[in-house]
Amino acid sequence: MNEITTMPELEACGWFVRTKRTDVDPSGLLVADCSAANDRGSMLATLFAASPNMAEILEIVAADADAGTIMLTSGVRLAIDAALIKAGRKKAPEPVRHFTINGGV
Numbered sequence: 455m456n457e458i459t460t461m462p463e464l465e466a467c468g469w470f471v472r473t474k475r476t477d478v479d480p481s482g483l484l485v486a487d488c489s490a491a492n493d494r495g496s497m498l499a500t501l502f503a504a505s506p507n508m509a510e511i512l513e514i515v516a517a518d519a520d521a522g523t524i525m526l527t528s529g530v531r532l533a534i535d536a537a538l539i540k541a542g543r544k545k546a547p548e549p550v551r552h553f554t555i556n557g558g559v
Contacts, residue, residue: 469495471502509541516544 463474465482469489472482488499512534518524519531538544
């Protein structure tokens with residue numbers, strides 16, 4: 455439950471956005487209907503088109519925070535890092551291992 459998962463790769467099929475088709479799943483799963491006949495279609499199409507730019511801006515903000523030029527709260531930084539990791543734009547951190555060394559007699 456504490457693991458960070460990534461989104462499956464997506465592809466556009468006409469008006470539809472689906473998960474990438476594979477040999478195991480040749481049809482893919484429908485993610486969104488971006489057709490104009492659907493009320494949400496144009497909003498989803500705009501959102502999908504803008505998402506690379508949004509990811510790029512989040513990368514710039516994260517780089518500025520790493521450099522110390524801007525200050526972010528830990529919650530905001532956590533949200534930015536989680537979004538970039540899920541988008542596949544940042545590597546997930548390796549879990550830290552803790553161990554105790556006891557001096558024994």
